[in-house]
Amino acid sequence: MRDILPVPFTPKLFTVLREGYGIAQLRTDALAGLTVAIVALPLAMALGIASGASPDKGLVTAVVAGFLISALGGSRTQIGGPTGAFVVVVFNIIAEHGYDGLVLATLMAGAILLVAGYARLGSLIKFIPHPVVTGFTAGIAVIIAATQVKDFLGLRMAAVPADFLPKLAAYADAIGTIDLATLGVGAAALGIIIVLRRTAPKVPGFLVAVVAAALAVSLLGLPVDTVGSRFPDIPSGLPAPHIPALDLDKVTSVLPAAFTIAFLAGIEALLSAVVADGMTGYRHRSNQELVGQGAANLASALFGGLPATGAIARTATNIRAGGRTPVSGMFHALFLLLFMAFGTKLMGYIPMAALAAILFMVAWGMSEYERLLRIRAMPGGDRVVLLLTFALTVLVDLTVAIGVGVTLASLMFMERMSRTVAVTVREVETEDAAQRDDLPPGVEVFRITGPFFFGVASDLVETLRRMGQPPRVIILRLREVPLLDASGVEGIKEFVAMAHRHGAAVIFSNVQPEPAQVLRRNGLGPRSGKVRFAPDYAAALAMASAEHTEPS
Incomplete structure (x- = not known):
């Protein structure tokens, strides 16, 4: 593709004239x-x-x-x-x-x-x-x-x-x-x-x-x-410009x-x-x-x-x-x-x-009839969105159709995304397996994989609820979380609060820069006193061992 490095907010006409414009063109x-x-x-x-x-x-x-x-x-x-x-x-x-x-x-x-x-x-x-x-x-x-x-x-x-x-x-x-x-x-x-x-x-x-x-x-x-x-009275030429009231x-x-x-x-x-x-x-x-x-x-x-x-x-x-x-x-x-x-x-x-x-x-x-003829090849959710948008456009109103269509498609996308996010309990593998053989007693590990948004935020809290007796230390591995939205933060805050109510300390391991910034802005930063941050999983294990041996 040409024009790989466009200049922001410059009309293409200016670009063409700068390149040189001749009689032939x-x-x-x-x-x-x-x-x-x-x-x-x-x-x-x-x-x-x-x-x-x-x-x-x-x-x-x-x-x-x-x-x-x-x-x-x-x-x-x-x-x-x-x-x-x-x-x-x-x-x-x-x-x-x-x-x-x-x-x-x-x-x-x-x-x-x-x-x-x-x-x-x-x-x-x-x-x-x-x-x-x-x-x-x-x-x-x-x-x-x-x-x-x-x-x-x-x-x-x-x-x-x-x-x-x-x-x-x-x-x-x-x-x-x-x-x-x-x-x-x-x-x-x-x-x-x-x-x-x-x-x-x-x-x-x-x-x-x-x-x-x-x-x-x-x-x-x-x-x-x-x-x-x-x-019968079509005017010729352009009318005079007029600012509407x-x-x-x-x-x-x-x-x-x-x-x-x-x-x-x-x-x-x-x-x-x-x-x-x-x-x-x-x-x-x-x-x-x-x-x-x-x-x-x-x-x-x-x-x-x-x-x-x-x-x-x-x-x-x-x-x-x-x-x-x-x-x-x-x-x-x-x-x-x-x-x-x-x-x-x-x-x-x-x-x-x-x-x-x-x-x-x-x-x-x-009409894009070729695409309509291939509707059976679409996923079921996409078929519903297309047909519903089409019906609302014809029978109700275009604005309603777009609003309902976009909303429904977004909800379906979020549901699909939630299935790609995994919350794994007692993940025992490490970045350097030689650093440890097993989890210390009373230490539990949660590993989250994928963007953590409101569609999966409740899963983390529900997982802790199902554990019955909470551990003394919980490590939350966030290395594979590239995105954290407001609802995801609320889910993590509720998780941390529930862990504290049961006497468990929480350690965040290997948090990426963008989620770390979001956590910090929402009162879960390193200086908040609510959680501890570890640069990697080995350091988190060392923190957990030290936390576990400290007298309560």
Whole structure:
């Protein structure tokens, strides 16, 4: 991997410019940026509409956030903008707090991401359990697909319920109102995308599909809903930046939504950066990537845009088109801005059914169906976490799904870890077996192997309880304990207190530096008078012998 020794909090753009940037690379990046912009144009519009906003909001996000994610991020090839993962979250925030609430939540999420980046939390994202990520991603895919049924079929419905099951029931009631012209346009667009992906993957299928659908509707005079009929006043260019009103009550009400946006943006951006690393051989800077994402979401909110993050499919398109520096992502944003400035009227001819077809393909790509098909090969606990996260995402709420999924996965991990930690009684082997032949009378040895945390802390106390008559001296061998958490310390403190109540002295043997520091801070250090410390097992035996021979 290249970029082995990254400079902390330095955008990759600066690194690229320091390395030397020539005309040849500029030409390659410009072509890659144009390619990505062609893919992103219909997708950004579709995501803006699916989120409950308007197509121009998606484009504004792709321009403003896309430019800054590339310019300030920690990846050479990351392409940013609106993504499918935010559709459900954004839609619910707009429904509950209005669009001004969404803008405020996005602004706050940007600030949260900045803090997370400078606090070096980027590396922690990798500890989100994979079954949780797969479950909520697949759940979002199902919800996105469900929201597009009305536009794809041309159903005549007064309103579409927000919840999944009532939505399906409403579709069933309106199934007799299918518009064949709309269905034909949507099916044709979907067919074009699928065929081009299989036969000519380098051709921008999304753009070809919407152009073909728009031409067919215009030339044939088909009575189908279009972007222009749904959104007749699409502005051209970028709006003026505006700071949202920072009302305390509003801030408090949208704070949970802001954390959800920041969490999703962080996860998807870093996942996308990892994918890009695998395709290019470079190495991203996770903390700087969060900083770039934070700045991009702050700016997107100031221009009235949507939340943004790294987009895996667009990033992969950029790399395949030859993009190797952040400049290609910046070009992608500039080309989109040109499309907004001079092509707004043409966008109005795009049929809504064609955008629904694009979102069906987005949902299919998000579903990770290959992993779902291999669910039987997963451990039982991982299957439960994945299916529960998926079900809660679809039927309840994304935030609840992530919280429950992460909590359940963490508890399962702790249970597995507890099985790897051993508390051995009367361990008689020594680092130097020649130093002793047997334990002195009245001396007992406990050997702990593995990280000592709250899942196993009670085992130590329970082992002492089961001994009946405690010994005069207890040696606690801690050489193979690399980690000691707060609950582990409490378990050891309870163990020491119980030993003292029964008249037993306690000796800690060969404590590693980090656990020793934790013990010292919690009143169990060498000067506490409660325990004695030995540098190794031989010294602990000598202390135990001396302790045993001292008069009580």
